[in-house]
Amino acid sequence: MIDNNFAVFILTFGRPDNVKTYNTLNKFGYTGKKYLICSTDDKKLNEYKSKFNNEVISFNKEDIEFDTADNFNDKRVVVYARNACFEIAKKLGIKYFIQMDDDYTDFSYRFNDKLQYNTGRGYINNVNDIFTALLKFYKSIPAKSIAMSQNGDWIGGDESSWAKKLSLKRKCMNSFFCSTERPFKFLGTINEDVNIYTKLGSVGNLFFTIPNVSLKQTDTQSNKGGMSDIYEASGTYIKSFYSVLFSPSSVKVSILNTGNSRLHHRVSWNNAIPKILNQKHKK
Numbered sequence: 101m102i103d104n105n106f107a108v109f110i111l112t113f114g115r116p117d118n119v120k121t122y123n124t125l126n127k128f129g130y131t132g133k134k135y136l137i138c139s140t141d142d143k144k145l146n147e148y149k150s151k152f153n154n155e156v157i158s159f160n161k162e163d164i165e166f167d168t169a170d171n172f173n174d175k176r177v178v179v180y181a182r183n184a185c186f187e188i189a190k191k192l193g194i195k196y197f198i199q200m201d202d203d204y205t206d207f208s209y210r211f212n213d214k215l216q217y218n219t220g221r222g223y224i225n226n227v228n229d230i231f232t233a234l235l236k237f238y239k240s241i242p243a244k245s246i247a248m249s250q251n252g253d254w255i256g257g258d259e260s261s262w263a264k265k266l267s268l269k270r271k272c273m274n275s276f277f278c279s280t281e282r283p284f285k286f287l288g289t290i291n292e293d294v295n296i297y298t299k300l301g302s303v304g305n306l307f308f309t310i311p312n313v314s315l316k317q318t319d320t321q322s323n324k325g326g327m328s329d330i331y332e333a334s335g336t337y338i339k340s341f342y343s344v345l346f347s348p349s350s351v352k353v354s355i356l357n358t359g360n361s362r363l364h365h366r367v368s369w370n371n372a373i374p375k376i377l378n379q380k381h382k383k
Contacts, residue, residue: 101232105194106194107135107194107196107197107198108133109134109135109137109157109199110134110137111182111185112136112137112138113139113142113176113181113202114143116147116148116152118202119202120205120317120318121201121203122134122152122202124204128207128227129226129228130227133194135155135192136152137159137188138157138159138181139159139161140160145158159188161175161180163184164184166286167285167287168289169287169288169295170342178201179286179288179289181199182199182276185199186278189278195279196277196280197278198275200275201275204316204317205318206315207224207248208314209312210313210314217258217263234313238279243307244300244305245277245308246276246277247272247274247276247309248314249262249269249312250273253309267311268309270297270301270307270369273293273294273297276293284296284305287346288342288343288346290342291340291365295346298347298350301373302347302349302350303374337353340353343367347372350371350372352365352368353365
């Protein structure tokens with residue numbers, strides 16, 4: 101039974117006929133509350149309301165304040181919705197929620213019941229159980245947010261660093277479990293997920309990825325609408341450089357080793373988060 105004090109917030113823009121996450125949640129047995137978070141500047145807002153009725157929650161981007169790290173005044177970005185979610189949850193009387201993009205197509209287990217890496221797809225029969233377990237863990241720790249892993253984290257399969265050692269990762273991307281009692285501001289016009297887990301993480305805030313479960317989403321820039329136009333216009337160099345602006349001591353722009361020379365952020369974890377020193381260093 102899914103917690104009545106929990107809801108899924110699907111952040112969506114410009115594609116009411118292609119909200120993949122909504123259908124995927126239904127396919128995987130989700131029975132709890134879910135809402136589509138839309139902005140009042142979306143020309144297709146009425147289409148969303150016509151199709152999803154009272155599951156649509158709209159907000160005004162002019163009411164959302166945060167550090168954009170630029171003076172472009174480009175509001176065609178998801179970070180406004182991310183920051184709006186905390187107040188939306190309060191108004192709905194919901195304490196816990198998960199933010200999800202609108203283009204997820206699959207959920208799967210990455211490790212079996214013996215904590216061994218699944219070389220094949222680990223089928224999930226009921227995503228309610230997954231959300232319940234993750235929410236229970238989130239309630240038990242002081243983290244600002246936790247997230248599921250992404251398919252891209254597992255490039256290399258059982259030879260990837262993630263598969264060789266099952267452990268929490270000090271980052272959060274895409275799917276954010278949040279609480280109205282642990283609010284924080286997403287930063288930067290784009291790359292807001294990297295910006296917060298590096299910038300806020302550098303002063304001791306905890307953000308974790310739970311590798312046991314992963315989600316699959318449509319390839320970046322291949323799904324019309326949403327953030328695709330922004331990524332195409334700005335390029336990956338500018339996208340990554342937002343994180344350099346917020347955390348210059350731990351983030352740099354480098355070439356992603358994918359064969360197409362794509363520029364991407366790279367985090368130096370030795371410089372990114374506080375360390376617990378051995379008592380032997382105490383003076």
